[in-house]
Every structure is written in C-alpha cells, then in structure tokens.
Amino acid sequence: MALARARSVALVGVEGHLVEVEAHIGNGLPGFSLVGLPDAALAEARSRVRAAVANSAHDWPQRKLTVALSPATLPKAGAHFDLAIAVAVLGAAGVVSQGAVDGVVFLGELGLDGRVKAVRGALPSVLAASMAGCRRFIVPETNMGEARLVEDVEVFGVRTLRQVVSILRGEEVPDEPPYARAEVTADDDAGVLPRSDRLGALDLAEVLGQTAARRAVEVAAAGGHHLFLSGPPGAGKTMLAERMPGLLPDLPPVEALEVTAIHSVAGLLPADAPLVVRPPYCDPHHSASLPALVGGGSRIARPGAVSLAHRGILFLDEAPEFRPAVLDALRQPLEHGEVVIARSAGTARFPARFQLVLAANPCPCGRAYGKGIYCTCSSQARARYQQRLSGPIRDRIDILQLVEPVARAEMMADQRLIESTAVVADRVRKARERQADRFRGTPWTLNAHVPGYILRRRWPPDPGAMPVVEGHLSSGWITARGADRVLRIAWTLADLAGRDRPGRHDLFTALTMRLGHEPAGARAPAGGRGGRSSRVVGDDPAGSASARKAGRLDGARRSGGRGPTASRVTSLDERRERTD
C-alpha cells in the first residue's frame, strides 16, 4: 500500500484554488481511477500520464491505482493537472520521495512522450498558490516567464517529465531539446484579440482635422470616460479610436498583473513578453456573440472581450450593428467593473473594468450629419437605427462626440501643426497624475470611477459653478446620473488644464461634451471656448430634449413641418410650455 501527494491549482475564472492530488496504489487488479469531478480533458489525463510515465523510462505500477483530486466537490477542468498526477503516481510508486514533492506546486500538460506542454492561466495559478503559502513551483518552460512575475517564489521551468524527476531526486537535470511548438502558438494567437501591441505604430498626427474629436479622445483618455463617436463613414472614427490606447500611460504594476492574469487564462500571452504593460485594446466585430463579448463557454467560463479589455479600451465599431442583447449585456460590467458568469459547472467571476468607445453612423445611409440634407433615410429608419442602442447603454456614455467629414481646408493644412501622440499623451499622463494624487488613499484612480455622491461631497467644483448643471437637471435636459457624469468630465478638464478645481467654464464644456451639443438657452461663460454648434445627435439622457432638437433642426425642415415629426415637435413644445 503506497500513498503520495502532489499539489496543483484549479482555476475558476481567474481565481485559483489549491488542489491536492493524491495517488494511492492499492491491492487489486491493474486499473486507474480518477476521482474529484474531472472534466473531459482531465479524465483523459489517465491515458496521457500513463504513456508519459512509460516513455520516461519508469514502470507503471501494476496495481489498482486511485488518484483523487481534492477538494472533491470543486469541479476541475483542463489538462494542466497531468504533471501533478504523474508526480503523485511516481511518488506512490517510490520513484520520487514524498519529502521532495512536499511544498512544490506542479502545473503542466503531458505529451505521450513525456514532454511538458504549456498551459493556460499559469500566472493566476501561481499567484493563488503563493497566496496560499506555496513557494516552489514546477511549470512548463514556456510558462516560466509569466510564473516568475509573482514575487517571492522559486520557479523551475521544465521541458520533460524526466527533468522533473531529476529535480525532485536532486540529480543533475538532463538537457532536453526545446519544444518547437511554442513559436507556432504565438504566431497563431497574433491574429486574435487584443492587439494593443500592433497599435503602437499609430500616431494621432495622422488624423486630419477633427479638432473637437481629438479633444474628446484626449479628455476620455485622461479621465477614463466612456466615449461615443458619431459620424458619417470615412470621417475618421476608427482612426481616432485606434489611436486612443497610445494616449494612455503604461499600466501600474498591480493592474498589469490583473490584465496579464486574464490574458493568461485566455491563453494569449506570448512566451517572450509575458507581462502586459500596455493597456489592452479590444475591437470585436459586430457579429460577436454574447459569450464572445462577456465571456462564457459550455461548461467552464472563458474570459470574453470585456475582460480582455480590462484596464484598457473596448471599441465597438458600428455599434448599432451589434445585436441589442449583446450590447445590453455590457450594462453589468459597465456598472460593477466585473462580469459574473454562471454555468452548470459553477460560477466564474472575471474583472471587466474597461473604457467603452462606441462608433456609429448617425443613420443607415450615414449622411445625417450637419443639416442632414444629404441623408436619404426615412425618419423611421433613422429612429429605428438609433434605437438599436438602448437608453440604459446611452445613459452610461460620458462623452458624445460628433465626427464630421474632414473639410478641404483641414486636408490641406500644414500637418506639422497637428499634435502628435507624444504631445497629447504627455498631457494625459500629467492629468492622470493629478487624479492619482487627489484620490490617494481611496480605491479609485480615475475621475470616471469615483461614485457621484462622493465626488459631489468631497470634491465639489467652484462655488457657483454647479448651477450651470443644476439648471438643466431641473428642466429635464439631463438625468441625475448625467449630472454626476458632467461633474466627472469637468474634473478631467480641470486636471488637463492644471486647475485646482473645475470652474463654470469647465462645467459648461463638460455639459456640452455630455450632451453632444451646446445646451440650448445657455450661454458659454465669459472667455468660454463654446465654439461648437448645436447639432442633431439623437443621444442624450433626456430623450425629449433630444427629440425636440432633432425635430426643430432636421426633421421639421426635411418633412416640411408636417407629418409625425412635426406633430411630435408641437406636443413637445406644449409640454415645455407646461413645465415652464
């Protein structure tokens, strides 16, 4: 009767749980039973481990072999338990001593020839085990880089089971040929999301014109605000969004580890550069399914685009083309900064604190900008197109920015005067440093993340500035949540300008950015920037206000003051009179 134990880690989402693998060689006919809620891949470990042990020149015990993975009630998935199972079996067979195995955590999938293959989620596994007090790890060589990101741990990278046995026996470790598939994997994954690395070469100076939109991108980057770019095709919405990651500073170490852990679970980490230091950028196609966006899988959960964009940017191009159910699934992560996915095998929790950037055409034909005289869509078609973005999603967008076609003069302008990414990124960095200073000792680092009631109480704007917003709140132009968002944007504007607290002008500009147009009936405070024209957007929290503007400026003109649009205008005007 022989018994041995080895340790490994089970992942649920990005949380690791230490798992004890016990192998018992009992009296009985040769057989191998594996207990402890294994999934299909883990159940197949029996065949892999047996072949790997035989091909590493060790005898397979010809007795009844029972391998138990405890805690027995925790569902376990994946092939990375192979190495721990093999070591436990070899321990029970007396090939390695229990003393050498104690305190070591094993991760690795075994090939039939005894090779140790790379696994997903090595970083979160090592992190969880080190929290539980484990200090020594044996991992596949390919995963060694990410495992060593964890502090105070000793990590051995191995290529074969033979090397593992030598390490545990304290013998000289045999040299084994490297395992060539690692490079293939990296190449395969290069085409998968996210792709922040390949955006490094893009520069903001390549965007012609778009002064206001560039400003909006800068403010969004500085404060972490959600951004909606609306404009006709070819105006540069995608160009602007792709250049936004370049404006963001490197991730601080704690956040870099969080992001790396998620990418490790998704199997997207290249072996040579394991730590993700740049904010990720994720731009799923609009055909994306619900599980692709929020995460999922049949039994076990995989991180989706919202989690791959954690601490970075989630860009949804042609947002109204996404299925409405998919877009509405963004509400939970937008609110809580994480997604909770329930499956039959358990509940997984993934962090998902991303910055949302949406791009959309104003209407199906895409030409309802400016006065909208080129637009060929019916008002119903336009309305239906806009409605594909639900109100709750729209209300969570901080900045609405129109991206209008580039004018000829802007095209011809001297391009040396256009600010480059480096210049803008420097301002963003300084603004973020001011925020970090202000929020020191709190759980937040960016204006966009501070709850509204705390922001109003602890960091109010200039006295006398708030009425700019309050007036519009009482008249129904913006919601209470909208007012909080305006205050957050105002703080970011003040941070970018280096002011101690936002003044009237900052709040006015913030309100304009929030609404997507200058608030009607209000005048920019003296010295204000306020050069933005009031144009149709069809997006602001107070739907009635937007409809009124739309009716007045576009619909009324096009429909000649008759038809449903005209009657709606009348009724809204009447309502306004009543409230007035």
Added chain:
Amino acid sequence: MRAKDLIGRHGEELAVRHLQACGFVVLARNWRCELGEIDIVARDGDVLVVCEVKTRTGLGFGSPLEAVTWEKAARLRRLAARWLAEHELRPGGVRIDVIGVLHKGSAPAVVDHVRGVE
C-alpha cells in the same frame, strides 16, 4: 498438448511453489464445474483463497495481471461460492487472489501476487 497450455501449466507450477513458500496450504488444483475452472484453491490461515494464475512470456500484450478483467474476477467470485457449496468447509473468510507469472526468455520467472482482488 499445445504450447500455450504448456506455458500455463508451467506458470501454475511456479504459482503453487510460491504459495507454499508463503505458508499457504493448497487444497485443490484445476477444479472444474460448468461455470468454469479454478486454477488453485488454497488455505491462508483460516481464509479460503481462490487463486487465478496468468502466465505470459512477454509484455507485448500487457502485463499478465492486466489480462484478468473485471468480468473474470466476478466469475472467480461465483466459482468460489460454488466450490464452498460443494465442500464441507467453513472458512473464516474468502479471498480472491491473482498471480501473474512473467517468464521472459531465459530470465528467471517473475511472480506477482495480488491479494484480495475486488
């Protein structure tokens, strides 16, 4: 006699010697009934041991012990009951053992004795 039967016979001989060396008392060999055959019936203290012997000359088709399947073990259990029914014996317990004999070329035979198969 065919070659495979000769090998089996030789293995059983080695198994009997092994059991006797372990202090077992062999009660019967190659006991047959319509359910099948018991290779060796022995007594270990007051425990009745029904023993199946499997002999192989190589590992090309797996170890000798692996050839004893779950179905075969179940059949041995039924045979043990039948043997007890036909004999005036009240043992303190009944056990099924399997002995694998590996006789590879000119090397000395290896006897692998598994006690108490489930």
